[in-house]
Amino acid sequence: MNPDTSLDGPTRREIESFVADWVAEHDVPGAALVVVDGDETVYADGFGARDLAAEDPATPDTRFGIASVTKSVTAVAVQQLAARGDLALDDFVGEYVPRLGFPDDPVSVADLLSHTSGMPSDGASIAHISRALDVDPNTAPLSSETDRRRHVDDAKGDRTTSDPHTHIRSEERPFFYYNTGYTILGEVVEAVDGRPFRRYVEEEVLDPLRMAHSGFDPDTEDAAVPYYHDPETGDLERGDFPAKGTGAAGGLLSTATDLGRYLRFHLTGNTGVLPDERRHACHEGHATRETRLDGSEQQYGYGWMREPFLDDTLVSHSGTLTVSSAFAGFREGAEVGVGLLASTVPDVHPSAVGRGVLALLDGTSPDEAVARFGLDAKFDAVxxxxxxxxxxxxxxxxxxxxxxxxxxxxxxxxxxxxxxxxxxxxxxxxxxxxxxxxxxxxxxxxxxxxxxxxxxxxxxxxxxx
Structure with a gap:
């Protein structure tokens, strides 16, 4: 990144134009962007409206649902307990939450952190979101803890492997993105610590990082109004945040300002929140998520994804919750990070735009650096x-x-x-x-x-x- 850490001049104007065009062209009601350079936030601002009807502007302190970026926070909580010796990552989750774990089919804490339990998606998140938006309220019985236990138990028949495993990084373990696994990890935190998961995160992660405007309550004055695209008409509609059932897997709300603090913690540590070796372990690749057109691999760590980007390594996670979407990521070598939040899920996701901002910070065209924009340019041309x-x-x-x-x-x-x-x-x-x-x-x-x-x-x- 340029030595100009205030992010003024042509780079700032190029980035703001790039994000503003995205907001205008892809039906994004409101968004917020933060850029960090090492241990300093060099840019934070809002785009569009926090509330379209009231025409209240989105700001760096507007709260948006960060969806699955929450998983990295949950991983920090689990790693804190492991650092204190309260649990080990190769412990079986059934030892802590037998009612929601796999007591007769062992799955480790690390398996759930890296989505390598062999469990394919059980659709719980879709069921909760559909119910919150009144799209399909009868998808599955998931209103009580007993419902959820039954749902997990019934879905275990779809697990791709059944032999108990003896180590946590087996290359043979298949990757299946499993939201419910992170819900169970929230239960593990509660069982080990004794505090409710939300309170634990607030007191042990958010407060020490001075993320004062982040939390799990969507009903605050500074929260962005959630919007979704009607599945039949495609029109933008005002919705409700699906707070129930998202929790440790995707229920956290945050601001651009707070997300900047969180990115700086992951870039530089030095906060006392988590030992550096535990923080780095979250960023390491523990499973292969997918292979790209260029032959490179995207790997999954503990709440983070890892991939080659701009002759560097990008550590990131995106999130999608129908009425909100988010991206948080940083380049390890350059020590530059970007967070982007939106109050809906546009057809061009914040994960592509956030990568585009990282490219512009490097002086590189998003078309060259980001597959989505490169493919868009190619398809438009032909x-x-x-x-x-x-x-x-x-x-x-x-x-x-x-x-x-x-x-x-x-x-x-x-x-x-x-x-x-x-x-x-x-x-x-x-x-x-x-x-x-x-x-x-x-x-x-x-x-x-x-x-x-x-x-x-x-x-x-x-x-x-």
Missing amino acids: TGQYASHRGIQRATVEREHGGVRVDFDNALGGETLVAFPETSDPDDYRFYTSTADGAHVPLTFEETDDGFDLFYRRWRLHGST
């Missing part, structure tokens, strides 16, 4: 109408999810296929598709003076994009 010599064969190219839909048409009929990019490089226009007989067929766009030409099998089609 969509349009194409035709062969004299228009005998025609094609329409449109974006479809992570690829492009190509509709070929001529006087004798047509063909429709979906093609996927070979890389996320915005200047690499090689795509591929698969046929019914198993062939891997290239579909390539070549830039010309007039736009793009499309090459597929025997055809070369000229574009008018």
Whole structure:
């Protein structure tokens, strides 16, 4: 990052324009951004409205739901107990919460922290959110502790492995993002410490880090009004924060100012909240979450994800809670961090925009550094109408999810296929598709003076994009 730690000048203007365009173009009612450099917050501001009806502005001290970024806070709480010797990460959770744990099928604390218990999602978070928004109130009985115990017990039949394991970092353990696992970790904290999870976090994590405007209560004057996109119409609607059932897995609310303090703690430590070796263990990769188009891996630690980024390592987590979304992340080598909060879930998630801000801080275009923006640029470039010599064969190219839909048409009929990019490089226009007989067929766009030409099998089609 530039030595100019006040973040003034062209970089500041570029970042603010980038975030403001995102707010305006993607139906984001309100957002807040924070940038930290080592142990200093160098930027914090709000964008848009805290409340659209009242036209109250979003500020750095507006509270937003941080959703699954909460998991990193839960991991800190668990690591604190481990540092004190009150539990060990390879302890089986059934020792502490037999009513919600796996007493007959051992799963360790570390398994839940790294989502390697073998349990696929049981849908509990969707059920709670659907009920809060009155979208589908009858998804599952989850109103009581007994309901939740039954839900976990019934879902255990879907677990992919059943043999008890003897170590906490087995490469053979499958990764399944398991929200309920973090709910159970909240129960472990309560069982070991004796205090309610929320009170424990407030007294042992938030207070020492001076995160005075963070907590689990959504009904405060400084909270952003939650909005969601109606699943049928796509219209933005005012909603309710799904406080019940999210808790240790995703129920914390925070501000840009407080999130900056939290990022600085993870970047530099030196607070007495957690020993450095425990803090670093949260950032290390304990399981492979996914492989990217460039062949790099995103790993999962304890409440954090880890991946290559800008010739550095990005440690981050995102969160999505239908009526709020968030991103918190930092580059380990550069010691620069970004937090971005929003009062809805836009089609371009704060995780992409937060990475884009980190790229701009590095003097790099988001299109080059962030796969989402690189792919957007590539798809936008090649969509349009194409035709062969004299228009005998025609094609329409449109974006479809992570690829492009190509509709070929001529006087004798047509063909429709979906093609996927070979890389996320915005200047690499090689795509591929698969046929019914198993062939891997290239579909390539070549830039010309007039736009793009499309090459597929025997055809070369000229574009008018």
